[in-house]
Amino acid sequence: MTSISAPETRVGSRTRFWRNILTAYGFLLPTLSFKLLFTFWPIAFGIFLAFTQSNIIETKVIGTQNFRELFGTQEFSARGPSPYFFEGMLNSLKYLLCVPVIQFLSIGLAMLVNRQIPAIGLFRTAYYVPVVTSLAVVGFMWKGMYDQHGPLNYVLTVFGLMDAKNPSSLLNNSSYALYAVMLMTVWKGLGYYMVLYLAGLQSIDRTLEEASVMDGANRWQVFWNITLPGLRPTLLVCGLLSTISAIKVFEEIYVLTGGSSGTYTVMYFVYAKAFQDFRFGFAAAAGLVVAFVSLIFGLINFRLTRGNQA
Amino acid sequence: MIETRDSNAAALETIRLMKQKRERNKLITNIFIYALLIAIALVFIYPFLWTVSTSFETTGGIFEFPPNLIPKSPSFRNYVDVFALVPVARQILNSALICFIGVSGSVLLATLGAYPLAKMNFPGRDLVFYIILATLVLPNEAGMIVNYVTSAKLGWLKSDVGKYVAVIAPALANVAGLFLMRQAYLSVPLELLEAARMDGASELTIWRKVMLPLTLPTLSAFAILQFVAFWNTFLWPSIVLQGDRNLLPLSAGMLDLSSQFSTNTRATSAGAVIMILPILIVFLFFQRYFMRGLEGAVKG
Structure with missing residues (x-):
């Protein structure tokens, strides 16, 4: 009996095994094929494009010429490195200033709203509204805020920082425009990071804080020794997210200044080369350099926030 | 005393x-x-x-x-003005269409794909999971360029329908959504699935009749997140649709409005209010779902 039935079950289980695999991958097929076409293919083809001269119609492999043009070596040494590329890279690196500012302010904001008092939900909502607003609208609103006669200039004149008779927009001032855009980025992003830190705060064991207060720790000691270590995983994620988006900043610039007044960033360069000059190969090469730089900064960020623990 | x-x-x-x-x-x-x-x-x-x-x-x-x-x-004069300046009504419909297809498509993809990742044992599961996870950190700066080339090569940029396919398709497979749904599926008791399998239900039936109803809150949270994302995105649509005002969604139309009619701040602000209002309503009504989705996406 057993000798006869055993092979049968094996055959049965084998077909079931294959059917199982088929079902599983069937469920995954739509996601995987879309990922393949719109995520993995762009990475692979983007690297290939970087070594070509390409517009929509034709693609010609030209080796490292795009990179030589970017960095101004060999046949391009007379012209020097691509000026806008390096100006843009410098501005993108300056944009990293947003990262500590956003983290610092959003942790503070999260601690402020992390209390059970009436109407606190209302405030959390108010702080979050900019996050769900399209940058297309946010850019328009902030152009209004920064207008020559706009509310921000009014505040500046009240503090005597701006000539009330002849005010000028910060967005036209090449020494401040980039920081003006950064302020908008901070304003739009704070609510997002606040919610993440709020979740982080609420996952910290409250009894730990209470116990250390009982033992006579002051507020600062509690924050430094209990709260901040508890937030470390959140800090890692948030730091990484904001670092990468700072280096890749483009849309904020696009909607607010159009890259004028010294706000040209390196991703603006990539966009302009691709969709204004239609030099897809050259743009892809610049994009590859940006990818490399953001990878490095991602790793640095990882080491900085992980460092003490490891 | x-x-x-x-x-x-x-x-x-x-x-x-x-x-x-x-x-x-x-x-x-x-x-x-x-x-x-x-x-x-x-x-x-x-x-x-x-x-x-x-x-x-x-x-x-x-x-x-x-x-x-x-x-x-x-x-309300500025509102009347903005409807005269640009085809706002048309653009609202365009946005609604893009959101409807985009949200249903990405919810379908995420709910389907997360099921085997959470509840099936099959060779390569962890590999697939990590490969998808890797897409979150892999730098993809040339992504938009290649997607444009792909859309052109596939002939999508020749017709209006094709252009809409090009606008929506790249955003359909959403990794955060996949993780959210996987997390929700994991909490569904295995006994329920076993019982359904005993009764001879196919996996597709189990997915539709057991998994989806039990994870509806997470599904809604993800749908709302995607609605906001599709409603707000403007750069890729404006690249693909090349400033054809009758095809633009409201977000890209808003950008077009504020740059082409930059002197008419009043009409533009009316447009901005029209643009924000649906998001604000959705956000205020479904706030709880919203925060859950956001937190889940990071934890997952």
């Missing part, structure tokens, strides 16, 4: 005073906290108030020193 009673009374009095003081301190702290909360809220809300106010203002300068938020002669 008298002395002890006196000292008792004195002690009680001190306790009462201390209590009073503590309550007063608490009150002062709370007043301070509310003042701070309101001040910060003003910073976040002011640009919105300005936009709404400007959209109803019809006379005087747009900017005044000091700023004034109450329109002197409020009317």
Whole structure:
């Protein structure tokens, strides 16, 4: 009996095994094929494009010429490195200033709203509204805020920082425009990071804080020794997210200044080369350099926030 | 005897005073906290108030020193104007269409794909999971360029329908959604699935009749997140649709409006209000889902 039935079950289980695999991958097929076409293919083809001269119609492999043009070596040494590329890279690196500012302010904001008092939900909502607003609208609103006669200039004149008779927009001032855009980025992003830190705060064991207060720790000691270590995983994620988006900043610039007044960033360069000059190969090469730089900064960020623990 | 009673009374009095003081301190702290909360809220809300106010203002300068938020002669004229300047009604429909297809498509993909990752044992499962996870960190700066080339090569940029496919398709497979749904599926008891399998239900039936109904809150959270994302995105649509005003969604139309009619701030602010309103309504109604989705996406 057993000798006869055993092979049968094996055959049965084998077909079931294959059917199982088929079902599983069937469920995954739509996601995987879309990922393949719109995520993995762009990475692979983007690297290939970087070594070509390409517009929509034709693609010609030209080796490292795009990179030589970017960095101004060999046949391009007379012209020097691509000026806008390096100006843009410098501005993108300056944009990293947003990262500590956003983290610092959003942790503070999260601690402020992390209390059970009436109407606190209302405030959390108010702080979050900019996050769900399209940058297309946010850019328009902030152009209004920064207008020559706009509310921000009014505040500046009240503090005597701006000539009330002849005010000028910060967005036209090449020494401040980039920081003006950064302020908008901070304003739009704070609510997002606040919610993440709020979740982080609420996952910290409250009894730990209470116990250390009982033992006579002051507020600062509690924050430094209990709260901040508890937030470390959140800090890692948030730091990484904001670092990468700072280096890749483009849309904020696009909607607010159009890259004028010294706000040209390196991703603006990539966009302009691709969709204004239609030099897809050259743009892809610049994009590859940006990818490399953001990878490095991602790793640095990882080491900085992980460092003490490891 | 008298002395002890006196000292008792004195002690009680001190306790009462201390209590009073503590309550007063608490009150002062709370007043301070509310003042701070309101001040910060003003910073976040002011640009919105300005936009709404400007959209109803019809006379005087747009900017005044000091700023004034109450329109002197409020009317809907700017709203009438903006509908005359650009095809706003058409663009609202375009946005609705893109959101409808985009949200249903990405919810379908995420709910399907997460099922085997959470509830099936098959070779390569972990590999697939990590490969998808890797897409979150892999730098993809040339992504938009290659997607444009792909769309052109596939012939999508030749027709209006094709252009819409090109607008929506790249955003359909959403990794955060996949993780959210996987997390939700993991909490569905295995006994339920076993029982359904015993009854001879196919995996597709189990997915539809057991998994989806039980994870509806997470599914809704993800759908709302995607609605906001599809409604707000403007760069890729404006690249693909190349400024064809009748095809643009409202977000890209808004950008077009504020750059082409930059002198007409009033009409533009009316457009901005129209653009924000649906998001605000959805956000206020489904706030709880929203926060859950956001937190889940990071934890997952």
